[in-house]
Amino acid sequence: MDLEPDFRAFVTERSGALFRSAYLLTGDRHAAEDLVQTALTKTAAKFRGLNDPSALEGYVRRVMYNEQVSSWRRRGQMTEVAFGHLPDQIAEGHADTADLRLVMRGALARLTAKQRAMLVLRYFEDLSEAEIARLLGMRIGTVRSQIYRSLERLRKIAPELGAVRELR
Amino acid sequence: MNIEDLLRETLADMADDETPPHPSRFLVTRSVRRPPWLALAAAVAIVVLVAGSTYAVRVLTSQDAPPRPAVVPSPASEPRTVPLAEVWPDAVHTVPLILPNGLSFTPEVFLDADTLLARTGPAQKPRYWAYELDGFRARELFTFTAPPATGYTSGVTIGEGRLVWYTVSVGAIKGALDLWTVPATGGRVTKVTTIRQTMKYGDLDALTIQNGSVIYSRRGPGGIYQVPLTGGDPAPLPSSRPGLHLLEWPWAVIATTGVQWAQTNTQHIVNMLTGEKRDITALQGDPWSCSPTWCLQRHGQNDRFTVAKRDGTSRREVVGASLLIGPPTNDRFVILTKREGDTFRLVLHDITTGDTGDLGITGTPGDGRILNQTMLRGGTQNLYTYPLNGKRIVVNLSAIK
Numbered sequence: 001m002d003l004e005p006d007f008r009a010f011v012t013e014r015s016g017a018l019f020r021s022a023y024l025l026t027g028d029r030h031a032a033e034d035l036v037q038t039a040l041t042k043t044a045a046k047f048r049g050l051n052d053p054s055a056l057e058g059y060v061r062r063v064m065y066n067e068q069v070s071s072w073r074r075r076g077q078m079t080e081v082a083f084g085h086l087p088d089q090i091a092e093g094h095a096d097t098a099d100l101r102l103v104m105r106g107a108l109a110r111l112t113a114k115q116r117a118m119l120v121l122r123y124f125e126d127l128s129e130a131e132i133a134r135l136l137g138m139r140i141g142t143v144r145s146q147i148y149r150s151l152e153r154l155r156k157i158a159p160e161l162g163a164v165r166e167l168r
Numbered sequence: 169m170n171i172e173d174l175l176r177e178t179l180a181d182m183a184d185d186e187t188p189p190h191p192s193r194f195l196v197t198r199s200v201r202r203p204p205w206l207a208l209a210a211a212v213a214i215v216v217l218v219a220g221s222t223y224a225v226r227v228l229t230s231q232d233a234p235p236r237p238a239v240v241p242s243p244a245s246e247p248r249t250v251p252l253a254e255v256w257p258d259a260v261h262t263v264p265l266i267l268p269n270g271l272s273f274t275p276e277v278f279l280d281a282d283t284l285l286a287r288t289g290p291a292q293k294p295r296y297w298a299y300e301l302d303g304f305r306a307r308e309l310f311t312f313t314a315p316p317a318t319g320y321t322s323g324v325t326i327g328e329g330r331l332v333w334y335t336v337s338v339g340a341i342k343g344a345l346d347l348w349t350v351p352a353t354g355g356r357v358t359k360v361t362t363i364r365q366t367m368k369y370g371d372l373d374a375l376t377i378q379n380g381s382v383i384y385s386r387r388g389p390g391g392i393y394q395v396p397l398t399g400g401d402p403a404p405l406p407s408s409r410p411g412l413h414l415l416e417w418p419w420a421v422i423a424t425t426g427v428q429w430a431q432t433n434t435q436h437i438v439n440m441l442t443g444e445k446r447d448i449t450a451l452q453g454d455p456w457s458c459s460p461t462w463c464l465q466r467h468g469q470n471d472r473f474t475v476a477k478r479d480g481t482s483r484r485e486v487v488g489a490s491l492l493i494g495p496p497t498n499d500r501f502v503i504l505t506k507r508e509g510d511t512f513r514l515v516l517h518d519i520t521t522g523d524t525g526d527l528g529i530t531g532t533p534g535d536g537r538i539l540n541q542t543m544l545r546g547g548t549q550n551l552y553t554y555p556l557n558g559k560r561i562v563v564n565l566s567a568i569k
Contacts, residue, residue, distance in 0.1 A: 011195055012455065013433045016188035023186045024179055033189060040194050104178040123172060124179040126387065128366050151171060161171050 010056055011040060018060060024120045025068045027109055039064040062135055065121065069114050069136060100161065107158040115150040122147055173320060176369060184543060187466070190454060252516060252525035252563070259567040260525070262559050267299060267306045275553045276324040277331075278564045279352055284551075285309070285331070291321050298354070301562070309354035315346060320369050326352055326550065327377030330397055332360070336370040345370045347382055349397050361395045361402055374414035374547060385414040392420055392440055407440050416499060416548050418442075419460040434458045434495045434546075450480030459495040459546065462519050464502065471507050475519055488515065495546040498565055503527075503544050516552070518568065528556050 015036060022032035022039075043060045108116060121132045129147070133140045155161055253260040258281070266272050273286040276296070284299040286306065292314045297306045314321055320336040334347045345367075347360035360382055365371040367387060375384035381394045383405070390411040395402040412420040415437055422436040422445075435448045435458055448456055448463055456463040458478060465474040476483035488504030496502050500520045505512040514527040544552065550566040 008195065012191040013435075015191045015194045016455065019188035020183035020186065024183055029186060032186075033193060037194055100174055101178045101181060104174055105182065108178070119175060120179060123176045124183065126367050126369060151175075154171065154175070161174070 007044060007056075014057055014060075015040075018057075018064065021061065021120065021125070022064060022068075024124055025065070025113070025117055027116070035064055035068060038067055042067075061125075065117055065135060066137075069117050103158045103161060104154070107154045107161065110157050111150060111153060115146065115153060118143065118146045119150050170319070181543070250524070250526060252527055252561070255523050255525035256563070256568050259564045261301045261562045261564070262556075263299075263301060263304070263562060265555070265558065265560055267297060268304055269306060273297070273299070275551055275560070275562050277326045278550050278562075278566060279326065281564060281567050284562060285324060285326070287324075292318065294321070296324075310350050310357060312348070312350075312357050315344075322370065322372075325375055325377065328380065329353075330377055332375065332377055332382055332397075334370060334372060334375075336367070343367075345372060347395065349382075358399070360397060360399055363402060376414065376417040376548065378417060383414070383417065385412060385420065390423060405440055407438075407443060412438070412440075415495070415546075416460055419446075435463075446478055448478050450478070451476055457495050457546075459497075459499040461499050462496050464496065471505075486517070488517070497544040497546055497549050497552075501544060501552075501565060516563070527554065527561070529554070 018036045018039070019032055022035040023029065026032045026035055039060050042063050043056065046059075108119070111119070117136075118132065121127045121135065122129070127135070129140050129143045132138075133143045136143070138146075253262070261282075261284075263284075267286060267288065271288040273288045276285040276287050279285050279298055282301045284301060286297040286299040287294050288297065289295045289311075293311065294314075295311045296309045298309050299306045314335050315337050317337040318335045319338050322334045324331050324333045326332075329352050330349050331352050332347065332349045334345055336345050337343055343364075343366055345363040345365050347363070348357055349360050350357045363371065369387075371387050372384050373387040375382055377383075377397070378394075380398070381396050383392060383394045384402075385392050390413050392405045392408040392412050392414060393402040394405055411423050413423055415421045415434060418440045419437045420440055421434055422438055423433065433455075435456055436445070437458070437460060438445050446460070448458060451463055451465070454465050454467060456465045456476075458464075461477055463476055463478055465476070467473060472485050472487050474483065475486055486504070488506045496519055500518050502517050502519065504515050504517050504524075506515055508530075511530050511532055514529045514531070515524050516527060517524045550564065552563040552565055554561055
């Protein structure tokens with residue numbers, strides 16, 4: 001079986017989707033490109049060992065998320081990245097979803113890489129807590145508490161998000 | 169809406185806003201922004217990683233990167249910018265941000281050419297109104313009480329005189345997705361079916377109403393299912409298989425199992441009724457994003473893109489960068505940015521006719537708020553709306569012939 005064209009086709013077709021996930025994880029375009037590149041490089045080294053080519057994307061994503069979380073662990077510090085700027089305080093009664101999305105972007109920028117990864121896996125990739133635990137090699141209880149704490153931190157960083165309940 | 173809904177929407181918008189680099193970016197060893205010494209280190213690391221695997225080394229060398237097609241500088245069609253309402257006067261409506269009764273509302277769908285379905289009230293107990301746009305009269309059609317523990321309520325889809333939407337509730341062990349329907353003229357809301365599932369926003373990524381049934385695709389594993397509007401258990405279509413996601417009925421995208429709609433490659437599609445498959449063998453080069461008939465090809469960050477039919481015919485260059493990440497909506501519409509110095513204007517462009525309407529919105533690059541409010545996401549959509557100068561513009565896309 002000639003796998004090389006398969007891998008190249010995979011990169012051609014799927015790098016866009018991988019990049020978008022990486023962008024959410026890192027909040028920085030260049031860092032996202034590097035993260036995808038790193039994950040593809042590591043995957044390419046093991047591609048021949050993968051019996052199921054359809055599992056390739058799952059493998060790349062696993063590498064990407066673990067790389068992002070572990071690189072944060074290695075640095076041992078909280079990083080803040082520029083997702084965008086917090087807008088001015090929203091006048092009471094005038095908040096709309098567009099304003100709040102900007103607030104949310106700013107708040108996400110102030111989470112740790114691990115906290116962001118948890119939220120991206122849960123609310124963008126739509127994975128269950130059990131699936132996240134398997135992916136990151138954690139206990140379900142840890143995942144659950146991490147997600148809870150990440151949401152709490154968002155509320156603490158941006159009290160404006162309390163207005164969300166009033167929408168619609 | 170709660171903070172989790174907002175988070176989901178924000179992440180989806182952020183992912184859509186950032187245009188991915190060309191795939192060749194990942195098929196070379198050297199990152200253009202790294203200093204030379206670091207690039208060399210990276211190349212060495214790759215050799216170490218792939219020792220014993222010549223395949224991987226070759227994959228990651230620049231010689232293997234596919235050639236970038238030259239962007240033809242001309243002739244490119246420059247859509248003439250005419251205000252939206254002048255291009256499609258029968259389809260474009262300007263309405264106040266509140267209903268005549270003072271309630272703020274969310275437009276859902278067009279019930280007919282000039283009547284909008286408007287939603288007001290809290291998510292747990294919304295009210296739906298028939299809003300006649302020619303006289304600005306709103307008449308209450310029905311109310312809906314979401315089941316306990318509902319965490320998400322979808323938008324409304326219309327077809328065959330019926331309205332359909334779904335709610336997702338989270339149970340102690342397993343959540344449920346409930347499908348609901350009501351006549352488009354109002355009346356009693358009835359439950360179509362309950363699907364036991366665990367996904368927070370529902371294991372459903374697209375739905376349509378066909379021949380008295382709701383037809384939908386599953387978000388996670390894919391597969392196309394149907395359930396009668398009169399109620400019953402969902403069953404896969406005879407031609408269904410895992411990995412299929414509805415694009416525009418009867419066309420479905422063929423994806424790897426577990427790939428969600430927004431991440432699918434729209435180049436390979438299949439007709440669920442006839443089994444006909446369509447590909448884009450006539451189109452080469454950068455990735456193409458396709459609806460059932462048309463494909464778009466972007467050229468990096470250039471302010472123009474190529475449009476062609478799947479068979480390679482009707483090929484032309486169009487001036488303006490597409491904000492659309494997915495395929496053309498309704499197999500014809502895209503939103504374009506037309507650069508004017510340091511700012512850009514947004515226009516709605518009809519690929520099938522070349523008609524182009526100016527939305528009246530200008531912005532600067534990176535202005536996520538504007539993009540969020542004006543995005544088209546492919547698939548089937550009968551209503552397009554955005555706020556403008558203290559009013560709301562609503563466009564009946566189905567009324568554009």
